[in-house]
Amino acid sequence: QLGEEINVSVPLYPNEHFYIITEPMKDLPQNLPVLRDYNACLYLKEDAGKMLVGIFEPNAKPAFKETGRVPDDFSFGELPDDFDHFEPYLEKSFHRLPMLESAGIRKFFSGPESFTPDTQYLLGETPEVKNLYTCCGFNSIGIASSGGAGRVTAEWMINGHINEDLFSLDIKRFQKFHSSKNFIMERVTETLGDLYGMHWPFKQHNTSRNQKLLPYHEELKNAGACFGVAGGFERPMWYSLNGKDPKYEYSFNYQNWYPSAKHETLNARKNVGLFDFSTFSKFDLKGEKTHQELQKLCTANIKNEIGKTTYTHMLNEDGGIETDLTVVCMDKNYFRIVSSAATREHDKYHILKYLDGDVSFKDVTEDICCLGLFGPKSREMISKISNDDFTSDKFKFGTGKFIMINDIKIWAQRLSYVGELGFELYVESSFAKNLYEILIDEGKNFELSHCGMHAMDIMRMESGFVHWGHDISPEENQYQAGLKFAISYKKNVNFIGKDALLKIKDQKLDKRMMMFTLKDSKPGEPLLLHEEPIYMDDKIIGRTTSGNYSFCYDKNLSFGYVNSGNTFETLKDKNIYIEIEKQKYPVEVLEKPLNNKDFKN
Known part of the structure; x- marks a missing residue:
């Protein structure tokens, strides 16, 4: 509400939080630890000879439901009792602490406790108001979090940026709609319970869904898409096979979507796959100073020639990687930036922080869809539906141009995040469904398969491509990440960060990005994710950042950083392990990516 008054979006809303305090209990042990029973959604603690029993339950109750506002005069107030809501959990507490069953209740408390849409804090500078920092949304774990949150907030305010990978806590991971009453009041009923819920890999929220739909959402749904959320959009994660229910069955080992990912990745490498990239963030910059400003913002030399693309990064003043993106020159004094879906507000904020006011900046993410056609048959297939020339001589890798498909004007780019020959097809949203239907119809002649985000993530790792938020972040610089070519x-x-890079350039690397495969590889045995320790013999030398199972190469694949002095040459003959679930698995160090196709020709 304070944010609303100054047009700042703070996605935070209170639920009704319940606990009871018993009458004094004569036989209560004085040294009883704080107890948490996650399965029963309970916490129990001794309180001056009495017991306090509280809950973090699924299907929580949003507070102030009638008005959607905390009254201005509400301070240390309480809400009406709802013992019917609390009673099932109280009964579960008798199983955990049987002496509670005969205890009297001295106090039943119900009060507001605020939660965010993902049970993570809200830290960092707001994109709407310069120098306004948030340090809130602690989801009932504020005391435990306060030391670290206070430190990074102080550093953030002093430096204007943070050199740690804290995007999962940055308020700029959210968009305006995340603080709308329609969204937040339903979502927090789920996130309160997530505090004690199982933190499954790949878990998707069930509440406040279908906020942003692609023009061909129903068609993707009919094709068997299982949707996940990125940047507010529903996007296909994988496609069910043989009419099975497209629904995650969460597990810490074998994933129920593996058969789909296997089919999608194998087919895209053999025939052609259709990927949806519409959720990627897209910004159009125009004006005479645009190229000059991009040269200041970006580390690479931005090509100022119509149709040329440049892969690049933007840094903070200390050389940390703030954004990972592609810049394309669309026309004279007109450039488009494309970056990942989840970082839309973060990247926009970073660009506008430094961009000259004379340059026109427009977020066109929702105005333009992008369908990716990738695989060895992609060139032959697109040549059947367009009269334009797609041969390598006339359409080189790293370039883009306008083409026509059935009277639809499309900006086509030859880039690849999956390591295959292919084309990114950008089209106005109003024509996107038509284009999708044309591609699906012609694709029947080329064994085209729909491909979801899991397939894309597996294929980018097979090809050695990094991902911002996992493999690179403000915590890393381009030398550590093996990206000095940019x-x-x-x-x-x-350019921003250049002075810091010049100092780093001649220093010995304190860590280095490397690729690994498990010597004994089976899907989901184990499940590689991230943050797993990397060992040389019995000594930890690093941590993983990404993990996947490659069905094309039958390998458990992992990316990670190893510490100072370690290189492929020093590690290739050593005993290297990755530890998952307390078990150390022998790994091989890769010098080159698994996928070494010449997809640029």
Whole structure:
């Protein structure tokens, strides 16, 4: 509500939080620890000879439901009792602590406790108001979190950025709609329970869904899509096979979507796959100073020639990687930036923080859809539905141009995040469904398969491509990440972070990105994710950042950073392990990506 008054979006809303305090209990042990029973959604603690029993339950109750507002004069107030809501959990507490069954209740408390849409804090500078920082939304774990949150908030305010991977806590992971009453009041009924719920890999929220739908959402649904959320959009994660229910069955080992990912990745490598990239963030910049400003913002030398693309990064002043993106020159003094779906507000904030006011900036993410056609048959297939020339001589890798497909004007780019020959097809949203139907119809002649985000993630790892938020972040620089090819010192521009990079350039690396495969590989045995320790013999030398199972190469695949002095040469003959679930698995160090196809020709 304070944010609303100054047009700042703070996605935070209170639920009704319940606990009871018993009458004094004569035989209560004085040294009883705080007890948490996650399965029963309970916490229990001794309180001056009495017991306090509280709950973090699924299907929580939003507070102030009638008005959607906390009254201005509400301070340390209480809400009406709802013992019917609390009683099932109280009964479960008798199983955990049988002496409670005969205890009297001195106090039944119900009061507001605020939660965020994902049970993570809200830290960092707000995109709407400069120098306004948030340090809130602690989801009932504020005391435990306060030391670290206070430290990073102080550093953030002093430096204007943070050199740690804290995007999962950054308020800029959210968009305006996340603080709307329609969204937040339903979502927090789920996130309160998530505090004690199982933190499954790949878990998706059930509440406040279908906020943003693609123009061909129903068609994807009919094709068997299981949807996940990215940047507010419902996007296909995988497609069910043989009419099975497209629904996650959560597990810490074998994933029920593996057969789908296997089919999708194998087919895209053999025939052609259709990926949806519409959720990627897209920003159009126009004006005479645009190229000059991009040279200042980006580390690479941005190509100022119509149709040329440049892969690049934007840094903070200390050389940490703030954004991972592609820049394409669409026309004279007109460039488009494409970055990932989840970082839309974060990337927009970083660009606008430094962009000259004379440059026109427009977020066109929802105006333009993008369908990705990738695989060895993609060139032959697109040539059947367009009269444009798609041969390598006339349409080189790293370039883009306008093409026509059935009277639909499309901006086509030859790039690849999956390591296959293919084309990104950008089209106005109003024509996107038509284009989708044309591709599906012609695709029947080329064994085209729908491909979800899991397939894309597996294929980008097979090809050695990193992902911002996992493999790179403000915590890393381009030298550590093996991305120095995206730095241009030749351009006569003092780009942001250049001074820091020049100091880093001649220093010994304190960590280095490397690729690994498990020597004994089975899908989901174990499940590789991230943050797993990397060992040399019995000594931890690093941590993983990404993990997947490659069905094309039958390998458990992992990316990660190893510490100072370690290289492929020093590690290739050593005993290297990755530890998952307390078990150490022998790994091989990869010098090159698994996928070494020449997809640029």
